[in-house]
Amino acid sequence: xxxxxxxxxxxxxxxxxxxxxxxxxxxxxxxxxxxxxxxxxxxxxxxxxxxxxxxxxxxxxxxxxxxxxxxxxxxxxxxxxxxxxxxxxxxxxxxxxxxxxxxxxxxxxxxxxxxxxxxxxxxxxxxxxxxxxxxxxxxxxxxxxxxxxxxxxxxxxxxxxxxxxxxxxxxxxxxxxxxxxxxxxxxxxxxxxxxxxxxxxxxxxxxxxxxxxxxxxxxxxxxxxxxxxxxxxxxxxxxxxxxxxxxxxxxxxxxxxxxxxxxxxxxxxxxxxxxxxxxxxxxxxxxxxxxxxxxxxxxxxxx
Amino acid sequence: xxxxxxxxxxxxxxxxxxxxxxxxxxxxxxxxxxxxxxxxxxxxxxxxxxxxxxxxxxxxxxxxxxxxxxxxxxxxxxxxxxxxxxxxxxxxxxxxxxxxxxxxxxxxxxxxxxxxxxxxxxxxxxxxxxxxxxxxxxxxxxxxxxxxxxxxxxx
Ligand SMILES: [Zn+2]
Numbered sequence: 181x182x183x184x185x186x187x188x189x190x191x192x193x194x195x196x197x198x199x200x201x202x203x204x205x206x207x208x209x210x211x212x213x214x215x216x217x218x219x220x221x222x223x224x225x226x227x228x229x230x231x232x233x234x235x236x237x238x239x240x241x242x243x244x245x246x247x248x249x250x251x252x253x254x255x256x257x258x259x260x261x262x263x264x265x266x267x268x269x270x271x272x273x274x275x276x277x278x279x280x281x282x283x284x285x286x287x288x289x290x291x292x293x294x295x296x297x298x299x300x301x302x303x304x305x306x307x308x309x310x311x312x313x314x315x316x317x318x319x320x321x322x323x324x325x326x327x328x329x330x331x332x333x334x335x336x337x338x339x340x341x342x343x344x345x346x347x348x349x350x351x352x353x354x355x356x357x358x359x360x361x362x363x364x365x366x367x368x369x370x371x372x373x374x375x376x377x378x379x380x381x382x383x384x385x386x387x388x389x390x391x392x393x394x395x396x397x398x399x400x401x402x403x404x405x406x407x408x409x410x411x412x413x414x415x416x417x418x419x420x421x422x423x424x425x426x427x428x429x430x431x432x433x434x435x436x437x438x439x440x441x442x443x444x445x446x447x448x449x450x451x452x453x454x455x456x457x458x459x460x461x462x463x464x465x466x467x468x469x470x471x472x473x474x475x476x477x478x479x480x481x482x483x
Numbered sequence: 484x485x486x487x488x489x490x491x492x493x494x495x496x497x498x499x500x501x502x503x504x505x506x507x508x509x510x511x512x513x514x515x516x517x518x519x520x521x522x523x524x525x526x527x528x529x530x531x532x533x534x535x536x537x538x539x540x541x542x543x544x545x546x547x548x549x550x551x552x553x554x555x556x557x558x559x560x561x562x563x564x565x566x567x568x569x570x571x572x573x574x575x576x577x578x579x580x581x582x583x584x585x586x587x588x589x590x591x592x593x594x595x596x597x598x599x600x601x602x603x604x605x606x607x608x609x610x611x612x613x614x615x616x617x618x619x620x621x622x623x624x625x626x627x628x629x630x631x632x633x634x635x636x637x638x
Contacts, residue, residue: 287622290600291604291624
């Protein structure tokens with residue numbers, strides 16, 4: 181088994197590591213164009229297409245002076261000819277200095293990290309992990325609030341399947357947060373995460389109503405998609421889809437420092453009018469992904 | 484105890500080796516495959532559908548001239564947690580092994596998640612104990628939790 185540094189899951193980072201990556205990201209925000217990876221090759225293997233994430237990683241690599249190889253459509257790659265992931269990773273790790281991979285199969289990045297001679301960055305493995313998303317979420321929180329400690333974070337929408345929510349709970353657990361879980365009953369937070377909060381002494385409340393009261397004391401409002409595919413009962417979906425829409429009216433009584441985050445893309449859970457609200461931060465949040473990814477790539481390459 | 488030992492006599496008495504007793508009868512063949520006994524060259528004898536006071540029908544396995552280590556037999560706890568394992572030396576009980584769930588299970592258990600890499604690539608599964616008291620394990624790859632009751636052994 182090859183042992184090399186990889187980023188597979190946010191849970192492998194402790195508090196110090198998270199803070200050091202965020203500091204590095206802040207430096208890249210000041211100066212994103214640094215040719216410190218000249219001569220390096222970054223592979224982006226997207227077995228599952230995700231234009232947004234791929235462009236963010238490739239921009240990060242390009243702004244650091246690295247060259248990018250890879251594919252963004254597995255149907256044109258050798259995997260459709262029946263090649264195992266093991267073979268693909270073995271071959272690409274002979275060419276590249278770091279491999280960014282996204283796969284629809286869960287655990288693919290962990291397995292790749294055990295095979296690869298070079299670091300793997302997990303850019304999403306099915307419903308499992310997407311650690312650079314969590315780092316950009318943390319970066320956005322720190323940047324807008326000036327700190328990560330002692331914040332009230334309201335999480336809204338699909339808390340059952342939403343991997344970004346689960347990873348954020350894990351990462352924020354180092355910083356004494358208070359959570360408010362706001363979701364329809366069918367998409368409520370799994371008991372394992374409540375158990376996790378209990379074990380860490382993290383305070384949380386649950387509610388199935390998205391209203392003024394539920395978000396009145398929040399510092400961060402973390403919105404997620406409520407996806408139709410998650411519902412076996414479409415009547416249930418029709419009932420909740422319009423209830424979980426954030427509007428300017430709902431935001432009237434919220435704190436001045438409140439910022440709204442969303443991992444994007446959204447499908448209607450934030451009304452368009454909110455885009456102009458100074459509390460909306462989701463587009464800047466997406467841009468912060470560039471700096472967080474620059475920091476992760478450099479960290480794994482030891483640069 | 485006296486009654487019990489006379490019943491055990493139905494299966495050849497062991498001079499040296501390992502006895503695995505109090506296996507529910509319907510789990511016998513699973514225990515055999517889990518321990519890979521079909522690959523043993525030692526003499527192995529089985530008793531099946533024996534009467535038992537503790538469980539309805541029990542099975543017993545006796546392995547001659549082989550002293551199994553706790554880490555070899557601990558995986559039996561996954562399917563027969565009440566099984567009793569003793570090491571016999573010179574017809575006497577030399578040691579009783581207390582079954583304990585293993586810290587890790589490699590290769591024997593199938594992940595229940597069809598989207599898990601272990602079900603999509605020729606590779607070994609790996610599960611890590613996250614709460615032994617509750618019998619909870621986590622797939623090392625897809626990170627889904629699974630309880631010992633839900634676990635499926637690999638064919
Ligand atoms: Zn799995």
